[in-house]
Amino acid sequence: MYDVAVIGGGLLGCAVAYHLARAGTRVVLLEKDELNRHASGxxxxxxxxxxxxxxxxxxxAAAERAARALPLHLDAQRAWAGLAAELDAPVEVVQHGGLMLAETADELDRLRRKASLERRHGLDVTVLTGAELTSLAPYLAAGVRGAAYAPGEGKANPRLVTLAYARAASRLGADLRTGTRVTALTREAGGWRLTTTPTAAGRGARTDGVRAAAVVLAAGVWTAELAAMADVRLxxxxxxxxxxxxxxxxxxxxxxxxxxGRRLSMKQTSDGNVLIGGGSPAKFRAVDGRIDLETAPELRYESLVGNADAARVVPAVLRLPVLRCWSGATTLTPDQLPVLGPLPRRPGLYAATGGSAFTLGPTYARLLAETLLTGEPSLPIDAYSPxxxxFLNAV
Ligand SMILES: Cc1cc2nc3c(=O)[nH]c(=O)nc-3n(C[C@H](O)[C@H](O)[C@H](O)COP(=O)(O)OP(=O)(O)OC[C@H]3O[C@@H](n4cnc5c(N)ncnc54)[C@H](O)[C@@H]3O)c2cc1C
Incomplete structure (x- = not known):
């Protein structure tokens, strides 16, 4: 019998397990594949x-609604700055600032309204134009009219962060079980019974299931599937x-x-590669008429061309050969806010998913762990409640 079972060995699951183990909770983490195998890596x-x-x-109006997550953004900005020291591991966090670009007068206007909304919520962001922008970012194309500059933005290495949390959790006594798929969630006296089955990644994984007083669903794109096991529609x-x-x-x-004005994120890694993404779609494959979440989505030629085209705001990138393209899957919610907190009418069942859960993952995880431990997270999370x-109801 554990205090908490965490389902999912991505950033959220490993970080929740870390925070719980640090507080002395008996925690088990169950991951069907390897740690950091999916979106987090x-x-x-x-x-x-x-x-x-x-x-x-x-x-x-939609921007105002999305801005309800800005307290999480501010918290995460601080959390990333201290993460390497906290986990005592290299995570390649660099916060040299971020620029959101505008190329047309309409976009510049939108950028100004956005920056003013963000400043009202406490984010340090300034709209730069002309010589000020050129001197900060001489690499930008001449057609860029302005940019919102947020000095706390940056990057971290997805290959390192989740595993750093996992190692820290393990050092603190968390039981991390990979190759172990949860196939059923059953409410029983004093908590939940999790039925598990070993997968190909889990040579020697145990098959005897797990009992825990509380369960955290941190299963990325599979979170809705797991919630459905408890008759909840997310x-x-x-x-x-x-x-x-x-x-x-x-x-x-x-x-x-x-x-x-369009999907784009671009940065240079510490190894010198430029990564281009920001939301260009891939295509889910289907199996038995349903989305196949187990297989990497299909790359779409248009999206890869789109990534290259979007990169024209930084002309030097257009001269670089493409080394690799890949796909992955993540979750969004209808109102762009995260799903974070207890599931109603399912005592001891919690969920964390949705949105930019790499950027916000350290914050989601800490707040969820605090909710489990004390019922009083250090920031209010009611706005993100499932x-x-x-229309949460029996499926
Ligand atoms: C291509 C791409 C680019 C992105 N870029 C960014 C970015 O730059 N910045 C940003 O903030 N966010 C970005 N995101 C989003 C971000 O990666 C995700 O929000 C975040 O990683 C989600 O973490 P997670 O732990 O919830 O999910 P995951 O990393 O998907 O982990 C969930 C885990 O649960 C496991 N699991 C599922 N079902 C079961 C089960 N039944 N039993 C046991 N285990 C189970 C899975 O195997 C998986 O390992 C991007 C996503 C993608 C796909």
Whole structure:
């Protein structure tokens, strides 16, 4: 019998397990594949604290609604700055600032409204134009009219972060079981019984299931599937995305670059590769008429061309050969806010997913662990409650 069972060995699951173990909780983490195998290890590594393109594309009311997550952005900005020291591990966090670009007068206007909204919520962001922008970012194309500059933005290495949390959790006594798929969740006296089955990744994995007083669903695109095992419908939407990495070159791009008018995120890794993404779609495969979440989504030629085209705001990138393209899957919610907190009418069952959960993962995880431990997270999370959808019900 554990105090808490965490389902999912991505960034969220490993970070929740770390925070719980640090507080002395008996915690087990169950991962069907390897740790960091899915979105947490495949993402672009952007630490973006400004509202993203998808949050401001649908007008001011939608942007105001998405801005309800800005307290999480501010918290995460601080959390990343101290993460390497906290976990005592290299995670390649660089916070040299981020620029969100505008190329047209309309986009510049949208950028200004966005920055003013963000400043009201406490984010340090300034709109730069002309010589001020050129001197900060001489690599930008001449057609860029302005940019919102947030000095706390940056990047981290997705290949390192989740595993750093996992090692720290393990050092603190968390029981991390890979190759172990949860196939059923059953409520019973004093908690939950989790039925498990070993997968190909889990040679020697145990098959005897797990009992725990509380369960955290941190299963990325599979979170809705797991919630359904407890007869709860979570309206999170799986989204397939593609990424492009160029061959390495000498450092020339110190900032995270995004665009206010279209999907784009671009940065240079510590090895010199430029990563281009920001939401260009890939295509889910189907199996038996359903989305196949187990197989990497199919890359779409148009998206890869789109990534290259989007990169024209930094002309030097267009001369770099493409080294690798890949796809991954993540979750969004209908209102762009995370799902974070207890599931109503399911005592001891919690969920964390949705949105930019690499950037916000350290914060989601800490707040969820605090909720489990004390019922009083250090920031209010009611706005992100799974209960807000109102139609949570038996599937
Ligand atoms: C291409 C791409 C680029 C992205 N870029 C960024 C970015 O730059 N910045 C940003 O902030 N976010 C980005 N994201 C989003 C970010 O990666 C995700 O929000 C985040 O990694 C989600 O972490 P997670 O732990 O919830 O999910 P995951 O990393 O997907 O982990 C969930 C885990 O649960 C396991 N699991 C599922 N079902 C079961 C089960 N039944 N039993 C046991 N285990 C189970 C899975 O195997 C998986 O390992 C990007 C996503 C993609 C795909």
């Amino acid at each position: 495949q993402n672009a590594g952007s630490l973006h604290f400004q509202l993203e393109y998808r949050m401001v594309a649908d007008g001011d 309206p999170v939407v799986p989204v397939a995305l593609s990424m492009t990495a160029t061959a390495p070159t000498t450092p020339f791009l110190p900032h995270l670059v995004q665009h206010v 209960a807000r959808f109102g």
